[in-house]
Amino acid sequence: MLIASLLVGTLLLVLGLAYLGKRADQMRAASRDQEATRALQIALAGLESVRVKLDFDPEFPPTQNGQFAYSENVTDLDGLTLLGSYDIVVDAYFNAGPYRLLRVTSEGLVIENGQVLARRTVLGEFDMSQSRGRYYDLVNFQDLGSN
DSSP, rough: OHHHHHHHHHHHHHHHHHHHHHHHHHHOOOOOOOOHHHHHHHHHHHHHHHHHHHHHOOOOEEEESSSEEEEEEEOOOOOOOOEEEEEEEEEEEGTTTOOOOOEEEEEEEEEEETTTEEEEEEEEEEEEEGGGOOOOOOOEEEEOOOO
């Protein structure tokens, strides 16, 4: 009886450890998924930043037919905690007629303790025609995924 109970106990211990190991993998996957989602949201914030600059700054982008790049940090509401950053590349090649499109690539980075945990890139195209006044519509959007 003692031997049988030790075998059952050992079997339950092995099954429990296997279950906990599987849960640890699931938790790591969930954490990576959460970081990728945060990186996507930061990249989308970069596109919105470009749209706002287009609406309120008549000198933006500073180039009319080339490329222009900049980067901005994203902080928590306290203004001190760095959550990530986005890198913007504005391509004005198609800004001339007949297209009147501004292609913007935004790469969102999730940064923690100085280390990049996740990155996500999105591409947006803005309608630069003046038919709608100074409000520029995002007419095309692509999620280019993680790299």
